[in-house]
Amino acid sequence: MAHYLESLLPVVEKPARYLGGEVNAARKNRGDCDFSFCLAFPDVYEVGMSHLGLSVLYGILNGEKKVIAERCFAPWWDMELLMRRKGLLLSSLESQIPLREFDMVGFSLQYELSYTNVLAMLDLGGIPIRRRDRRDEDPIVCAGGPCAFNPNPMADFIDVFAIGEGEDLVLEMARTYLEGKKKGKGRREILELLARIEGLYCPGIHDGKTRVKKRVVMDLNDSFFPTAPPVPLMKAIHDRITIEIARGCTRGCRFCQAGMVWRPVRERHPEIVEMLTESLVASTGQEEISLLALSAGDYSFISELITSLVQRYYNRRIALALPSLRVETLKGELIEEVKKVRKTSFTLAPEAGTQRLRDIVNKCNTEEDLIATVKKVFEAGWRSVKLYFMIGLPGETKRDLYGIGDLVHRLLEETKRGGGITVSVSTFVPKAHTPFQWEAQIGWEETSERQELLKSILRHRRLEFRWHDPRMSLLEGLFSRGEEDMGRLVEKAFILGCRFDGWAERFRFDLWQRAMDELGIVPEKILATRPLDANLPWDFIDCGLKKEFLLTELMRAQRGELTPDCRLDGCYGCGVCDGLSIRPVEANRLAEKSTSPCQAREEKLELCRYRFLFTKGEAMRFLSHLDVAALLQRSFSRVGLPLLFTEGFHPHPRISFAYATPVGMESEGEYGEMLLRYTLDEVDSLPPKINRFLPTGIEVKWIRRVPNEGPSLTESIDYFTFSAPLIGWSSSRREELKEKIKDFLSVEKFEIIRHRKNKEERRDIRPLVRDIYLNPQEEKLIMELFFTARGMVSPFHLLHEVLGLPLEDVKSVKIKKEATSFKLSY
Template identity: 40%
Template sequence: MRKLALSDEILMKIEKPSRYIGNEINMVVKDPADVDVRFAMCFPDVYDIGMSHLGIQIIYDLLNRRDDIYCERVYSPWVDLDEIMRKENIPLFAIESQSPVKEFDFLGITLQYEMCYTNILQVLDLSGIPLLSKDRTEDDPIIMGGGPCTYNPEPIADFFDFFYIGEGETQFYNVIDLYKENKEKGGSRKDFLEKVATIPGMYVPSLYEVSYKEDGTIKEMKPISPNAKAKVRKEIVLDFDKVCYPDKPLVPYTKVVQDRCVLEVQRGCIRECRFCQAGSVYKPLREKSIETLKQLALTMLESTGHDEISLSSLSTSDYSSLKELIDFLIEECKKKKINISLPSLRIDSFSLDVMSKVQDVKKSSITFAPEAGTQRMRNVINKGLTEEDILTGCKKAFTGGWNKVKLYFMLGQPTETEDDVNGIMDLCEKIAELYYETVPKEERHGKCQITASTSFFVPKPFTPFQWAPMCSAKDFLDKAHMVNDKLKSLLNRKSIKYHWHESDISVLEGLLARGDRRLSKLLLYVYERGGIYDSWSEFHKKELWDEAIEATNTDVDFYVTRSRDEDEIFPWDFLDTGVTKNFLLREWHNAINETVTPNCRMKCSGCGAASFGGGVCFEN
């Protein structure tokens, strides 16, 4: 019987002790003594967030299918336990065996958002692992990073031994086999890192050297080992049916953010939204067959006991067999009293018809993401949504019984004018008016409720907007206040609510998204003075970041508000996502010229993703 890493006394003191004791439904149990490789898979945020992440469930299932590997999970301890662990010198431990992370062969960290970078240092520190890769010895686990933030890993390159670029299902076994072989031959940590660099998709930062020009931009990034590739090409799964998928996912005992079965219907996207990094780096679109999805849905519901199933993808409406899948799920879920959740639907007649069948109309709201308030701006970002589409969708929703609408916008996108900013509330007003014109007084369920939320635009790597300047924190707030002032002047202002994000966190996100290796000093400074959980506004310490920026001479404007020259070398240019830099530059020019690019099913735009040899590029 395993012994818990935390005493009963400590468990009684902390919030949600179930975050740390494991034994969830479908947890994999193995004897660590019976395996060759121990892999700790970490989500550097609290358990409640990490347990909702599909990627970890996929890798957990993939690795544990092999008898010689034991994959266990690690999450960031919440602030209450963090304090106790430091005070009482309790090392960070894995959920399954409760063993210290330091005893593992690998610590794999998923990088989902930039503001969790200080939590990566928390995880390493509490595990007793040196923060910088150059300081690690043969006694330390190999630290590996994966996930969307690896599409610019440079700001955290000094903390990782290597990064896996792309989708985890293709090369994980090869990495593990190479590690075993190296170990059997008595090879060192350095030997392994030299060899792993030869596997497709693997990037070992210590095998590259970066030089800079006088103006601070990158002069050159070159390999300093014959094993390191000049370009690291992302790994993708082409046959989406044959790849393994967790049919017995973990079921937590405590409430987590997404407490439901998740059915990934496709990966990638056909839309060409110019602000969207995921749409670019996950190209090309690849679908699972309807037969595979039906079988997976039934097995997962049976093995978990969940009362809700959600369809996961970047744009579920674009799944080619969606109607057949929905009809099947409605039939099956009705029998078992299971709810169906349908995020990422485009609001058209079919979607509204489906939602009316699966949602309780009186309780739910309908969600649109116009992203911009004017048609000019939607053309710039290539949203592929007209005002007529939005108003028609809302009218059908109101006729169908909805009276709550959520709208998501972005402020600070390239070429944005005052008219574009004011256009956000103009659109909200038109939707409110439409409700009162469409629904007779006697049929209304109370007044119309429109909730508009604005996030602040962050230019991301591998998007056409990677050349664009970002707004300063003050500019962002000025724009948000302009929207708020406009709201106060509206006739239907009582039917509209407005929320906006914190601008200083958005600016830091931009700094870390487009930064280079020189930012590791900034991250170390913040962490060593108590900065963790920066993605949580209640724990984010703005004054500490300001102090760190000054102490490390970090020029925020250089990374954030500066326009990029078209021939500038970016910190991430050594990566190959399939989508070419020439295509992204062409799209940047199209954005400035307000030219719309059709989606991948309408017309191929020659982005480069066809080079992978599969997916939507080869449908016809």
């Protein structure tokens, strides 16, 4: 089936975003299913494919025989523009079904600045953006994620909000929808049925006063976790396996919404973590594992788990990564284990520059903790660390800002032989359901002034300073604590053209300012301090925390008093745990292993060189060379090839390729070479096994042993054969082409002008062309082009510069690499 965006893919940025067809992607016949759900992520493919929640829901839904779940991501601005010009509807990746034809469309609301993308996707998918305008034939539009804990700003556009954890909710929603449809119920009646489910808020049904209680997964060990998620076709933002080892946090940072709303703490048993990891490594071939938790260092047996995983995957050079860590939880043995394979980044979050302010926000660590930890990291061989700070916190003074500088400069002094330090500063945004939900947010001008002060303080050759756009923080603040009238602002900004507002290169604050001016919105009023006795717009959402607890924590913050972790010092009555159905769940100790894989790390190396041929077909011609290389590497890992890795800071497999075939070009003759640790048996049986783990359109044809010594793959190449279709060309046009070919081949020199870095370069391309001729039987133009130390001439340049095809026509020509010819065959 031709891709519905076929004509647009050659001219947009990163066309691989829109292809689909990944390994492990669901392949179901919609006609065999009773219910269809589109999981819509309001950001680009490479961001959405990094989101664990999407994979979880995708696996749960597609695990049901009669349910089909497909994915859709926000098209980048260039694709949206072209789709609107062509009148094309936004459709799913798997089956290319327009969004409006699904039973339900569900958005993941991870970030307030994705709200305009939600409206853009609805509109582009043929769904009325306002819920009141939808008819019975339109999908039910639902949304979940952390932003749903204040659903008000998006309440005009979303039919159903999922509050809390969705693993159990999503199938209950599907079954309720089907039950309603079977009984002939209309849209509103189905919404009324959904509104009865615990954890669902339906703005058109509920009155905004009825308490909506969040859903909680009681035990992670019993909950679904995806072991074969779709493998991204292109490099994802977080290009790794992600294993959730724990959910919830009771450290009690007073600014942190996630630490409040995702309580209680529940840990996944380490043996289950190991089983899940093994399945994911086998099903994806990824080379890095990330252990996910709000506070990974607090996981009960984190050291034992990391040691076990490093031992298991050392020989395969699969690295281990941890998320942002609390300073006081990063132990020396943890650092030593993580570094054994690859030194993944270390990110620490001191949050504030003075002990006084750290106490106010309940960050229970000290300056000495941070210095000791950074010393350990640098002594272990790391080249850099990242430090997260926050400005604009309640009670912050100029002394606290200078404190950030003092702390960082002391770190530099204490680690003179250390690496670089990246200081990343964000702006405090008060969030619903936190002790600071009543506090004011500083304006963006004040934020800019504080950032400028830090820039002047944080100057050093080993320092890199990063900051968040204060105008973005202003918008986050408006939506974090906004009421339903903020929906008017989202809609107005969408109409004015706002998209991808969290991306610096696409952020248009001028349009947001215009929207606020036209609607009479005064940000200062919304960002101001809230009265402690006020009815807050999100009070009807019950995340389990008592309001009295939040108020008590606010008072303790104002007095600079710490509240200890309840897992260490006993319950302090936050309200989440009822002791019966909802309670903390901690992991049990990892079982002792009789032998350690690390004892057999050293092996006798044989160093064998293998060459392989693969093809890149129509379905995957828009993948980049790097994307194809990554897919092949993962497939080799999945079949267990003993890849040889480089040494050093970032080990990678010794795989090389002959030539980077351009994006958009098919190829029947792609070659690569790899170094293996020992000789392979039954090498002829490998390609079918490897191809099982490659997307349709990439296929390994053969693998052969070649001598270890001798010229490299690129040195062995003589020329490439390319073809361009001539279907539909008139006889006179073909004759004209023949004359141009004849003229070109008859000369000894043919110069073209290329523009590089504002300079004109003349290049003689005649020696780079072996032959050009027409193949009338197949209606093709054949180009044989030498591959030399000077490089080669692009077949696209040849069509334009030599044969006179207009540049716009050349861009749409489907050139294909037919073969690669070698000077020496093995």
